[in-house]
Amino acid sequence: MQQSITIKYADGLETTYTVRPPDYARWEMNTKKVISQFGGMWDILFVTHLAYKRDSGTKATKPFEAWIETVADVEVGDGDPKAMSEEVSAD
Secondary structure, eight states, X not given: OOEEEEEEETTSOEEEEEEOHHHHHHHHHHHOOOGGGOOSHHHHHHHHHHHHHHHTTTSOOXXXXXXXXXXXXXXXXXXXXXXXXXXXXXX
């Protein structure tokens, strides 16, 4: 499952990131929660920051705490990461 999340930065820049299953897996490893517990702004920003770092390639990136201070708004696209756990258990 992939999910598009658009970040609108305080400087007016707008970027859409594609959050992928490895990003959610890293979120699980960092939070010690399962995907069915995903929710809230911190979680959304955390996985988006992971996608931001991946998309930056070798370019320097801001640490999470500094990066979130530049975010003015968030728009979450279609898709629900919690649905992944239901899809996995159905197999």
